[in-house]
Amino acid sequence: MDNYSIVGKRIPHRDAVEKAKGSAVFTSDIKLNGTLHGKILRSPVPHAQIRNIDISKAQKLKGVKAIITSKDTPQIKFSISPTWADKSILVDKKVRYIGDEIAAVAAVDEEFAEEALELIEVDWEELPAVFDPLEAMQPGAPLLHDAVENNISKTMTMECGSVEEGFAEADLIFEDTFQTQAQSHCSLETHCCIATCSPTDDVKIWVNSQAPHPLRQKLSAALNIDAAKIHVATPFIGGGFGSKIDLEPAQAICVLLAKKTGKPVKIEHSRKEQFMTTRMRHPTISKLKFGVKRDGTIVAKRAEVVIDNGAYNSHGPAVMAYNNVMFSTLYRVKNIKYEGQLVYTNKNWGGACRGYGDPQATFAQEVMMDMIAEGLKMDPIDLRLKNANIPNEITANAVKITSCGLKECLTQAREASGWIAKKAGKKKYRGLGVAAMIYTGGGSIGSGFNYSGATMQMNADGTFHLLMGAVDIGQGSNTILTQMAAEIMAVEPEAISLTTADTDTTFPCMGTFGSRVTFCAGNAVTEAANGLKQQLLENAAEMLEANPDDLEMKAKKIFVKGSPDKAVSYAEIGAASFYKKKKPLVAHGYYNGPEDVSAEFDPATYRGYPAPAMVFGTHLAEVEVDPATGKVEVLNFTAAHDLGRAINPLLVEGQIEGGAVQGIGWSLMEDLQFENGEIVNPNFHDYKMLTIKDIPRITSLLIETIDPNGPFGAKGIGECAMVPTAPAIVNAIYDAVGVRIKELPATSEKIFKGLKDK
């Protein structure tokens, strides 16, 4: 065992007290003198041609300082990648979903801004709309984007081996179709930003972004302003779950209004806007075919997936790529085929959402695995162990796996949950379900980028300051990254102060997503800290007239090993560096990897996946179903995750518990419902989430596989924690009452109907 003092400790979240006591400053808390309030006029219809926008009446309203329409915006479309760009900041001629941005107003207060919106007269011609992706693909369906035939934004085909040969070899074939629904991120904090723009186009924007450095690039591209003139700063952030990665039109609008008025402008989404017009989890229809041997070996698997994109691309194509990779990489299968279609519909557009296409793939695959186990009369855990991934292997679809603890996850979850005993003594209406998962544990360099930077310096008083591009959106990266630095510098984390996620002053970081921060920013921080440590030792060696290799760091002192009284304090080293040597101690770290990806990697199809590390996990649920109502109670929940190393078990458990709760919500109730393109439950009354009363006891098992490339061996956990929840729950429901749910959510109604149908 490694003997660490700070790494591995259960240290509370650095900002816990500040947030609990209410003194933490979020974007919404900031106001500058003369700040105007921005509001956005949004389409009330799902599909229409705009003939004219008349702002003359609104302009006359007292208190209105600026109104902008597409005429005031650069005619540039955006997406997460320029190749997929399809969204204008403000629509030009056409609205494509209920919520599409038409115009925006800056006024002295919110009331004036809202009144002005009502006075803007839009003359439009409504167009036929399409809401179902399968209908949208039919010839003759209304087209959302002129150049896009059959509304298919993107297709993706990946094959390795030959599924046809595989199916021919198989003893048994299993086929079925699985559907998942839209989920809203439901961050406690809605989107909010304040922007200023100088007469020379120097922009400052305070914004709750999961990816401040890329946001700077995206604002630059969308607004035609040099990136170096844009300063993105991030106050405290109240959650993201993927919703705050992409450029949100409101952010660009905010800058444009600030530019036009010369005043600070603030735009804050209402909860209704947040539900209706920010991104959501893509609904999917996955048709699977698996070929297996009688011993459980999967010899071929195929997925045909239709992804409901909504009106615009955002992350859609990348979500499809992840849907493919995660489906294809889980389990050691030689013959795999993935065919994906990303389809436009006149609805709110999908985006990044915790798991990024993987929960949808995992739901389909892991329910299918349960059906296969049943078909083979095999224990579901044994079936998974039979096919489980192993360390240090390149998979058939060309993904390089380094550390891998999938088998340990499965066996330890089985042990901890009492699976064998409970299966043996099965109680009526009670059931157990299991599901496995794979995900990236450190982002991916598939887009060409996977960067995170850090700078660490020693203050004159011997304390440290750490600057990181990484943004803590509540998950705790500030705490655990500081722990890594503290371990290296041999101090308590409190001795290190932080600057994070500020595009002017921190080395860039690609953002908080893809479970990449612990791994990528962790590697940057450890590089910076180790560099600074080396400088400290060299300075101390000079001051002590000793060899750096003979020195030890402890209690904010450096001393010659075995001679604790021959010491120099950090404060002395700090003061000497500034005032005597006149060379402050500072070191940098920067990660952008992996360097080494499978030679078979093909970025067009995501055959292969250039991640620095993959993570694995198992969720195991015990449920009881009320036969009178179909209501499911989750009694016990076990979540085993291979995360390399738990830098802070307390925060890891927080991620796992949060992920499981979000996963159970998606399994049983969370469902963004549309009627004729309109979201009918855009509030916390009608959109059902788990409350504290619904949350079961969750047992977290931390499987430490010590990844060779991770900082202290660590890999990511954030997104992974909700990936296999839904199939575990659904499989448990089947075990309990024999009702197989193939279409999420597993509502009481569906189960009750299933019970009745039996």
Added chain:
Amino acid sequence: MDNYSIVGKRIPHRDAVEKAKGSAVFTSDIKLNGTLHGKILRSPVPHAQIRNIDISKAQKLKGVKAIITSKDTPQIKFSISPTWADKSILVDKKVRYIGDEIAAVAAVDEEFAEEALELIEVDWEELPAVFDPLEAMQPGAPLLHDAVENNISKTMTMECGSVEEGFAEADLIFEDTFQTQAQSHCSLETHCCIATCSPTDDVKIWVNSQAPHPLRQKLSAALNIDAAKIHVATPFIGGGFGSKIDLEPAQAICVLLAKKTGKPVKIEHSRKEQFMTTRMRHPTISKLKFGVKRDGTIVAKRAEVVIDNGAYNSHGPAVMAYNNVMFSTLYRVKNIKYEGQLVYTNKNWGGACRGYGDPQATFAQEVMMDMIAEGLKMDPIDLRLKNANIPNEITANAVKITSCGLKECLTQAREASGWIAKKAGKKKYRGLGVAAMIYTGGGSIGSGFNYSGATMQMNADGTFHLLMGAVDIGQGSNTILTQMAAEIMAVEPEAISLTTADTDTTFPCMGTFGSRVTFCAGNAVTEAANGLKQQLLENAAEMLEANPDDLEMKAKKIFVKGSPDKAVSYAEIGAASFYKKKKPLVAHGYYNGPEDVSAEFDPATYRGYPAPAMVFGTHLAEVEVDPATGKVEVLNFTAAHDLGRAINPLLVEGQIEGGAVQGIGWSLMEDLQFENGEIVNPNFHDYKMLTIKDIPRITSLLIETIDPNGPFGAKGIGECAMVPTAPAIVNAIYDAVGVRIKELPATSEKIFKGLKDK
């Protein structure tokens, strides 16, 4: 001549448009949600013992969130140096001037806060007070600070050579006494700050400070909070002139109120508070004795100076040290004696004010020089040339002089002003006056510190970001420091974005004072930029397969000399550093000097002065006096300054013109007047300043001596520009009408009385 592209250019102030259009964000413009307003209860009497403070009624007032008295503050006294500390944040038992801080309130708005102040009941016993420093020094005078005998806070004696022997050698002895008055800084922006304090004592303060990094240290010491937990940020600053260097009690009070309430607290001085309770220029009484030879050689000089400290020390002892150094170092004199006494009085306390003791010394010495010239029947310029300092000399009082252009200043001002012709054809009521000066052109390491740091990095798009500790308070340092970096990187200054004066993210800088920024921060910036340039060249050499020495930088490209098509662009180098080499380009610079001071330097007496560079100058005024009223009109004004090199002649002229205007104001009208310790003109109606109508044509002469240690040869100018103004004006008045003003300001009344007395 050096062939520079950017250095030496007349580039407008970087922030000019933003400030002119009103979009620049000053501290006062910032408001956080839930911000409370802080107000301070101040003593209405000049001297009293406090028996009791009863806050019970005020506490009951709705809207009041916290009230603090000395019981709530650490019992620590402060000053610019711990050895002189005499001021409590809130007074404990005694008030010592009208304005002394007694208690403070945080309330939901300003009205509640003011109402609460009125409800605080202070029970006191008034004490006899003393307002005149000469009276204060008498035995039996009321004592302000118990341990300080005769109210003499500090004395200073410096002698080099022997004045007695010098006087014995002299052909003629001149003796007289000169007096100067209090001047207010009159920054357009009053003191303002907003502080937040987390439950774990992490403090953030937005504040208009001239010295953010030292402010962090001072807040740390005064509040007993680790410096590393305090984050000082500086929005745009509306002038300082010395008033914003020291810790202002309101800043510490603001943090204490934020800590007590857990809410953001804002304190903004009213203009009246600014006049009455922030620092002012120290009044002085200088008794001089000069011994001269008939040829004009000064053989001995002595100054006995009493400095009116007001109630507390602040910068007082250091101002006295500067008064000594600048008096003693100007002119090549072998026998010098300086005796200073710093005396407490029950008035607003003096502090740093443009020139820092030098204008007072220079007024006395340079009027005396005019009297000597008259006595010797010698041209005043010739007298000064006779005794002028020269380059590369260590003076009798042990000051090391590197570059020195005093003689050039004198001769070029003589030439430009038409001195000889005008003297020859003297018109009635018109007169010419001249005065010379010396000052530091780069701060001093006398306190042990004279640091400035900078970091420069290349963005991925090939633009640059420069982080500097230095704070631009309006003088234009952001513009000229960026010019230096731009010159080195061979780009326009617009290609460099800035972060400045933020204690968390920038290398520390001691602050904006002592005409040190151009020199010290300039040296840091050029070191960082040269380091980054080297990295650029090395990267380009690798990419071009060339030798770094064979490369040239131009038009954001690096190419092999003579082969302009073999080139790599900055954007390519930037991208490669982040995405290919994975090592961002960043370099640091840090200055803390000079290393090399005169061996004779004695910090106790300021015999010697450890500055990296000294600057020299000459002001030459032409005035007309109205014999009917004594009113002075300044007709022409010539200001010649040795500033090493003018990095930006436009901004240098701005400094010189501003300095001259402030100097003329002090000469003729600016006068903070006290009656029984109360300032009777604390507003812009009664406190007279020059308006645009009063400002003469000012001819600035930039004498470029190219200092060997300055960045591009530059030295400072900011403070220097008002140092010799008053004696030039007063000498011109004497030349015009024969009235010798020895007590500033030279009001119409005094001149009219002088004319009548003749």
